[in-house]
Amino acid sequence: MEIKFLGATQEVTGSNYLVECDGRKFFVDYGIYQGRDDDRKNKEELFLSPSEIEAVVLTHAHMDHSGRVPFLVKRGFKGKIWATKPTCELLNVLWHDSAHLMKEETAWKNRKNSRKGLPLEEPLYDAMDVEDALKLLSPIEYETENEILPGVEIRAHNAGHILGSSALSITLKEGDKEVCLVSSGDLGQMESIMEPAPAPIKKAHYALIESTYGNRKHKGLADTRAEFRSVVLKALKDKGKVLIPSFVIDRAQRILYELLLMQEDGSLPELPIFFDSPMGVKATELYRRYSGTLSDEVQRFAAKGRDPFAPLGLTYVSSPDESRKINAVDFGIVIAGSGMCTGGRIVHHLKHCLWNPKNHVIFVGYQGYGTLGRRIVDGATELRIAGEDVAIAAQVHTIGGFSAHGDCDDLLAWAKNFETNPLFFVVHGERMASHALATNLQQAGICSMIPTKGQPFQLLAKSVLKDEAPGVTVPEVEVEETEAVLVLNVLSRLLEELRCNLKSDMKMEGIMPLLTSSRTLLEMAGDKAKKMK
Numbered sequence: 001m002e003i004k005f006l007g008a009t010q011e012v013t014g015s016n017y018l019v020e021c022d023g024r025k026f027f028v029d030y031g032i033y034q035g036r037d038d039d040r041k042n043k044e045e046l047f048l049s050p051s052e053i054e055a056v057v058l059t060h061a062h063m064d065h066s067g068r069v070p071f072l073v074k075r076g077f078k079g080k081i082w083a084t085k086p087t088c089e090l091l092n093v094l095w096h097d098s099a100h101l102m103k104e105e106t107a108w109k110n111r112k113n114s115r116k117g118l119p120l121e122e123p124l125y126d127a128m129d130v131e132d133a134l135k136l137l138s139p140i141e142y143e144t145e146n147e148i149l150p151g152v153e154i155r156a157h158n159a160g161h162i163l164g165s166s167a168l169s170i171t172l173k174e175g176d177k178e179v180c181l182v183s184s185g186d187l188g189q190m191e192s193i194m195e196p197a198p199a200p201i202k203k204a205h206y207a208l209i210e211s212t213y214g215n216r217k218h219k220g221l222a223d224t225r226a227e228f229r230s231v232v233l234k235a236l237k238d239k240g241k242v243l244i245p246s247f248v249i250d251r252a253q254r255i256l257y258e259l260l261l262m263q264e265d266g267s268l269p270e271l272p273i274f275f276d277s278p279m280g281v282k283a284t285e286l287y288r289r290y291s292g293t294l295s296d297e298v299q300r301f302a303a304k305g306r307d308p309f310a311p312l313g314l315t316y317v318s319s320p321d322e323s324r325k326i327n328a329v330d331f332g333i334v335i336a337g338s339g340m341c342t343g344g345r346i347v348h349h350l351k352h353c354l355w356n357p358k359n360h361v362i363f364v365g366y367q368g369y370g371t372l373g374r375r376i377v378d379g380a381t382e383l384r385i386a387g388e389d390v391a392i393a394a395q396v397h398t399i400g401g402f403s404a405h406g407d408c409d410d411l412l413a414w415a416k417n418f419e420t421n422p423l424f425f426v427v428h429g430e431r432m433a434s435h436a437l438a439t440n441l442q443q444a445g446i447c448s449m450i451p452t453k454g455q456p457f458q459l460l461a462k463s464v465l466k467d468e469a470p471g472v473t474v475p476e477v478e479v480e481e482t483e484a485v486l487v488l489n490v491l492s493r494l495l496e497e498l499r500c501n502l503k504s505d506m507k508m509e510g511i512m513p514l515l516t517s518s519r520t521l522l523e524m525a526g527d528k529a530k531k532m533k
C-alpha cells in the first residue's frame, strides 16, 4: 500500500494523489494547476498509462481538485469517478465551463501562433471529453460506505468548504492488513455562513491535510461583515464601478447573500448588480436545490420562503454580448469569475476598469502565487492584461475573512478531532503555510510531514497508531551559516541512508516519529539557512 504525492505539494493547486492497494491504483483528486507555468504542468505526461488507473475519487468540484479528470478520460481512463451528489452536479457545470474557456483561450493563442509561424496548440480537453467524463460519474451520499474497488472503501464527510465538498475516509485492505487514509480535501471554517462546520473525523492511520491558510488567521465573522460593508459603501460613494472577482461557486452566492442582508437593513439601496457568469445561474440553482446541506443560517432564511441569493437590482449575465455591454455602464457592482483572475469574464472587466481611480476592485478570496489577481493585490502599477498594457489606478481592497478555507486555528481544531494520532501529510499550501501548519501540529504533539512532489510513501498497517503522542518539539537554536550547511548535509545523507535501509514494517514503526520530526527540523533549518543568506 502506497501513496504518491503527485500534486499540490508546497503549492495550492493541482491536487493529485496516487494510491495503490493490492496492485490496484486510483487517484484521489486530479486537479488543474493555476498560475505560473500552469499550461505545461497541466499537460504533463503521466508516468503511468491512464488505463492503469482504476478509479478516481474527488473531494469536491473545484477545478484545482477535479479539473484534469476529462483530460484523463480523453487519454483512455475508463473507470468510475466517485463524488458526492451535489459535487457531481457542480462538475457538470464546471467542466463544461472549463472546456469552453479552454477552447476560447486556445483559439486566441492559435491566432497569435499562426501570425508568428508557431505550431498550433490543442486545448487540454473539449466538450466531448467532458460528456465522456460525466458518464463515468458515480454519485454517493454523505456518511455512507462505498466500495469503489475490491478492498477499497470510501466514506464522505461534509468538509464545509463549498456545496458537496467532502473529506474522505479511505479504507484500504490488503490481505489481513487494513489502513485508513483520510484526505481532507479543502476544509471550511469552523464558524461559517454558507456551509456547516467541517464534520469531525475520529479514526485514521494517515491523514492528508490542506494548509492554504496554515500560517494565517482570518478575521472573525462580525469583523469581516463590517469590513465588507464599509468597503462596498465607500467604493460606491466614488460613483464608479465595483468589481468583485469571485469564484462563481460558493463565494458569489455568499456575496449575493451579504448584499441582500445590507439591503434588508437599509444600508444598501437597490442598484445595478451584475452577476456576469454563464454558469452563475446554474450554480446558484444548485445552491437552492441542495440548501439542506448548507448552514443553519441560510436554511432558516430559505425556510421563510425567501431567496437568499437575490438582492434587488440583480441581473444574471449569460451571453458574451451582454457582458461586453457592462463596459458602457459606469456605476454598479460586477461579480465575475475567475476568482484569481486567471481567466473568465473578470479579465475583460479589469482591462476596462483598472485605469480609472473612481473604480474599485474588492478581492474576496485567496490569490495564488503567479496569478493576475495576486499581482494586482501585491500592488503592481502596470500590467499586461489580455494583450494590452493597463495602468492601475483603481483602488484595490482585500477581504480575507470570506474564505471558504479554514484558518490555522480551524485546521488545527480539525486535526485534533482524531482520536488515533495519525501521521499528517501537510499538502495544498504554499511553502511557508505548509511549514507553519506542520510545526503547529508538531507542537500540539501530532506527527506531521510535508511531502515533496512525486514522493512515494509506504502506508503501513497500524505502524503509527500509537497511544502516546510521538511528536517532538523543535528546539530553537542559533547556528552559524557554515555550521548550518554542514549539519544539513550530514543530516540529509543520514536520512537518505535511513530511507534506503528501512525495509521492514518493524523497523519503520520504531523510527517513523523520529524520521518525520527530523524532516520538519531539516526543512526549518533549510529555511533559516536561506534567510541568513
Ligand SMILES: [Zn+2]
Pocket (backbone or CB within 6 Å): 060, 062, 161, 186
Ligand atoms: Zn476548494
Ligand SMILES: [Zn+2]
Pocket (backbone or CB within 6 Å): 012, 015, 062, 064, 065, 186, 428
Ligand atoms: Zn483546493
